[in-house]
Amino acid sequence: xxxxxxxxxxxxxxxxxxxxxxxxxxxxxxxxxxxxxxxxxxxxxxxxxxxxxxxxxxxxxxxxxxxxxxxxxxxxxxxxxxxxxxxxxxxxxxxxxxxxxxxxxxxxxxxxxxxxxxxxxxxxxxxxxxxxxxxxxxxxxxxx
Amino acid sequence: xxxxxxxxxxxxxxxxxxxxxxxxxxxxxxxxxxxxxxxxxxxxxxxxxxxxxxxxxxxxxxxxxxxxxxxxxxxxxxxxxxxxxxxxxxxxxxxxxxxxxxxxxxxxxxxxxxxxxxxxxxxxxxxxxxxxxxxxxxxxxxxxxxxxxxxxxxxxxxxxxxxxxxxxxxxxxxxxxxxxxxxxxxxxxxxxxxxxxxxxxxxxxxxxxxxxxxxxxxxxxxxxxxxxxxxxxxxxxxxxxxxxxxxxxxxxxxxxxxxxxxxxxxxxxxxxxxxxxxxxxxxxxxxxxxxxxxxxxxxxxxxxxxxxxxxxxxxxxxxxxxxxxxxxxxxxxxxxxxxxxxxxxxxxxxxxxxxxxxxxxxxxxxxxxxxxxxxxxxxxxxxx
Ligand SMILES: [Zn+2]
Numbered sequence: 469x470x471x472x473x474x475x476x477x478x479x480x481x482x483x484x485x486x487x488x489x490x491x492x493x494x495x496x497x498x499x500x501x502x503x504x505x506x507x508x509x510x511x512x513x514x515x516x517x518x519x520x521x522x523x524x525x526x527x528x529x530x531x532x533x534x535x536x537x538x539x540x541x542x543x544x545x546x547x548x549x550x551x552x553x554x555x556x557x558x559x560x561x562x563x564x565x566x567x568x569x570x571x572x573x574x575x576x577x578x579x580x581x582x583x584x585x586x587x588x589x590x591x592x593x594x595x596x597x598x599x600x601x602x603x604x605x606x607x608x609x610x611x612x
Numbered sequence: 613x614x615x616x617x618x619x620x621x622x623x624x625x626x627x628x629x630x631x632x633x634x635x636x637x638x639x640x641x642x643x644x645x646x647x648x649x650x651x652x653x654x655x656x657x658x659x660x661x662x663x664x665x666x667x668x669x670x671x672x673x674x675x676x677x678x679x680x681x682x683x684x685x686x687x688x689x690x691x692x693x694x695x696x697x698x699x700x701x702x703x704x705x706x707x708x709x710x711x712x713x714x715x716x717x718x719x720x721x722x723x724x725x726x727x728x729x730x731x732x733x734x735x736x737x738x739x740x741x742x743x744x745x746x747x748x749x750x751x752x753x754x755x756x757x758x759x760x761x762x763x764x765x766x767x768x769x770x771x772x773x774x775x776x777x778x779x780x781x782x783x784x785x786x787x788x789x790x791x792x793x794x795x796x797x798x799x800x801x802x803x804x805x806x807x808x809x810x811x812x813x814x815x816x817x818x819x820x821x822x823x824x825x826x827x828x829x830x831x832x833x834x835x836x837x838x839x840x841x842x843x844x845x846x847x848x849x850x851x852x853x854x855x856x857x858x859x860x861x862x863x864x865x866x867x868x869x870x871x872x873x874x875x876x877x878x879x880x881x882x883x884x885x886x887x888x889x890x891x892x893x894x895x896x897x898x899x900x901x902x903x904x905x906x907x908x909x910x911x912x913x914x915x916x917x918x919x920x921x922x923x924x925x926x927x928x929x930x931x932x933x934x935x936x937x938x939x940x941x942x943x944x945x946x947x948x949x950x951x952x953x954x955x956x957x958x959x960x961x962x963x964x965x966x967x968x969x970x971x972x973x974x975x976x977x978x979x980x981x982x983x984x985x986x987x988x989x990x991x992x993x994x995x996x
Contacts, residue, residue, distance in 0.1 A: 474915075476742040492847045532764075534756035534808040540749060546803075551747055551808070553619040553757045558728045563748035588745040604745050 472586050475496040475539070478507040478607035487603050490584050492562060496522040505560035527610060528554040531561060533574050544589040554580055554605050568608040579610035613949050616851070618714045621831040624994065626655025627957040630726070632791040632822035640673050643823040644726035648685070649951075651722070651825035657837055659685040662827070663718045665692045666708045668701030668725035669949035681726075697983030698736065699898065700724055700852075702824060703952025707990055709828045710850040719833035720768040726823035727817035727947035729979060733807075734819065736985040751985075752816050755899035755921040756808035757867045762901055763810070768919035770810050775922050776900040777814050777942055783929060786850040786970040791820045791945030815900040824953035826960070845960045846988025848883035848977070848993040851875045855987025869901075871987045872909035879991040880911075885977060887911040890933070890973050890993075892962055893979040894955035897940040901943035905925075906981055907935060910991075934972045952990060963996040989995025 471487035474480045482490045484530060496503045497511035498518040510517050532553040539547050545565065552566035566574070567583055589606040614664060628650025630643045632939030644667070651711050652659060661680070667678030674680065697704040702728040705928045709721035734751040735743075745750035778798055784790035796814065802815040828860035853875040856867060880886050888909060904918040912933050921927055927935040938944060938958040941951060959978035960966045967975075980992045 475745045479803060480744070532761040534753050534760060534784040534811075535806075536747070536750060536753050536756075536808045537806045538733060538752075539737045539747070540809070542739070543747060544745065545747060549747055550754050551750070551757065553761075565745065565747050575759065587745045590739075591729070600743050601744075 472601040472603050472611070474589070475604045476506070478582065479505065480584070480603070480605045482603055487586070488584055490582065490603070490605070491526050492524040492556065492582065492605065493525050494522055494560065495519040496558070503558035503560055505562055512570070519548065520560070524556050524558055524560065528556045528562065528580055528607070530566070530574070530576055530578045530580055531555045532576060533566060535571055544588045544590045554607055562605070565606045566608065567606050568612045582606040583608040583609045616878065618882065619716055620751060621713055622710050622713045622828055622847045623831050623834070624826055624847060624956065624960050625834070625844050626651040626653070626657070626827035626841050627960045627982040628654060628825040629957050630823040631789045632820045632947060632950070632954070633983050638726055639891060640677060641724050642670070643728070643821060644681045644724055645684060646835070647726070648682070648722065648724050648825035648827040651724070654800035655827040655829070656839055657827065660688055661837060662720055662722045663690055664712060665690065665722040665724070666695055666705035667684065667692065667843040668695045668697070668705035668723070668952065669727055670696055670701055671729065673728070673875050677983070681836060697985055697988050699751045699896070699946070699948050700982045700984035700990050701949045703955070703980065703982040703990035703992065704852055704988070706826060706953055706956055706992065707850050707852045710847050712888045713828055713830050720827065720837065722825065722827055723953060724823065725949035725953045728821040729819035730945055731819055736922055738785065750773070751807070752811055752899060753808040753903050755807045755816070756811045758905065759810055759899070759901035762904065766916040766919060770802065770936045772919040772923050773810065773815060774798050776903050777801045779922070779928055779940035780846060780936060780940050783937055784943030786968070787891045790943050791818055791868045791938045792939070792943045803969060804819050811899055815958070817898045817941035817946045818920070819973040821952070822945065822947040822990055824950040824957050826953055843964055845963050846995045848885060848995040849879035851879045851989065852883065853989045868987050869905045870909045871908055872981055872983065872989050875941045875989040875991040876981070879993050883993045883995070885995070886991060889977050890979050891974050891977050892934040892958045892959070893935055893937055893981065894938070894940065894958055895981045896983040896993065897936055897942050898946060900942070903935060903940065903981070906983070907933070910981060913995065923972050929970055929972055937967065937970055937972060952982040953984060956992065956994070963994055
């Protein structure tokens with residue numbers, strides 16, 4: 469059985485054959501030092517094009533969270549789901565689902581780590597993604 | 613920040629509104645035309661007098677909708693521009709009309725917007741975007757993240773957020789154009805269905821249908837068109853911005869809760885007015901938390917304190933900074949293309965002292981602030 473692809477290879481690089489490990493990636497500006505999550509052509513802060521590929525790691529802290537009870541159309545996951553806004557050590561923030569955490573244990577400031585899960589294709593209302601599973605980055609409490 | 617160079621004074625001379633709500637028997641053009649015709653009548657001009665028109669709308673319902681709509685008023689050959697700028701599409705159309713006149717290209721312009729928003733949670737990315745797998749593209753979840761963080765940082769209780777919905781409905785009950793006219797209690801707001809904690813259904817604006825229009829004119833051209841100058845309302849500032857780097861980067865527009873501040877500062881500079889001069893404002897309250905952070909971004913209260921002003925009743929019609937006097941997005945509903953011009957309509961109505969039972973006591977300077985995905989922000993300051 470083949471391993472699904474990264475949901476966005478410009479944001480998540482899979483680092484093992486089983487597709488269970490990976491790292492968030494982006495760019496760092498050589499002029500001002502700011503890091504950007506995901507694709508960039510120019511620096512978001514100073515507009516320099518002197519960017520270098522950067523490994524943004526697999527840990528962060530929870531900046532905010534919400535328990536989504538009414539999901540967007542075509543949402544492929546369980547309901548409710550926890551959406552976490554996570555700050556990376558290099559500064560950028562990353563929105564993703566928080567898993568393996570009781571709702572009552574969620575707390576702003578808690579350390580989280582990357583979790584990678586295969587997700588089925590969303591039931592898009594039009595167009596669509598071709599129906600393939602993708603490896604999606606999520607967050608879980610650190611050390612869980 | 614770009615230095616803005618307005619030229620001659622521009623005034624709003626006519627406004628029109630189609631009620632907001634659900635109108636299954638009418639298409640988008642029919643909604644829009646009713647608002648346009650009302651604005652032309654209000655201004656006392658004819659369609660053939662209008663040299664340019666800008667039409668704000670978002671959802672695709674055929675190409676060149678502005679041309680299709682206005683052709684029913686007569687084919688006059690004037691330029692008609694279709695404007696898409698997310699929830700700020702209408703206010704962006706107004707902004708373009710202002711700058712077209714103040715710089716001298718045109719003496720008069722029509723700005724109008726209309727929308728029939730589909731039901732259900734609003735998303736901004738294409739159907740095949742990674743966000744659809746990740747779950748991060750959900751407008752109200754974005755507001756919920758802001759709300760949770762705001763409550764953590766300021767100590768605001770969830771009842772302060774709910775109070776904004778209560779106020780919105782009280783104002784809308786006095787407004788025949790509103791989508792939702794029935795009032796409700798704090799408990800009813802808090803006990804309505806959870807959308808994304810801590811936001812309940814009644815803390816989120818309904819998706820709606822509706823239309824709004826405004827006619828703008830150079831003050832020095834009023835006499836030539838025979839327009840009544842006594843009802844004209846001056847546009848003291850017209851500012852449009854997109855996202856500015858905020859130190860955090862972003863993969864979603866929800867990350868910039870105070871993105872309105874740069875636009876507000878430009879608007880104050882352009883108008884020579886300050887927060888202390890503002891008598892009332894209409895702000896982008898797609899969810900309750902939005903109203904708080906917009907008020908703070910406009911410097912109408914210190915940061916982190918708008919929730920207290922709300923609890924104390926200062927943002928009610930009878931308070932010292934009345935906010936969303938017509939019910940706002942929360943009670944008017946939110947037809948994207950129309951909302952920004954709906955705010956202009958309410959501001960003009962208040963400054964003309966024509967708001968009837970919801971008229972605020974002192975109304976000389978009004979602010980209309982509208983946000984949209986892409987960190988779009990418009991701030992307009994109107995003055996009588
Ligand atoms: Zn840089």
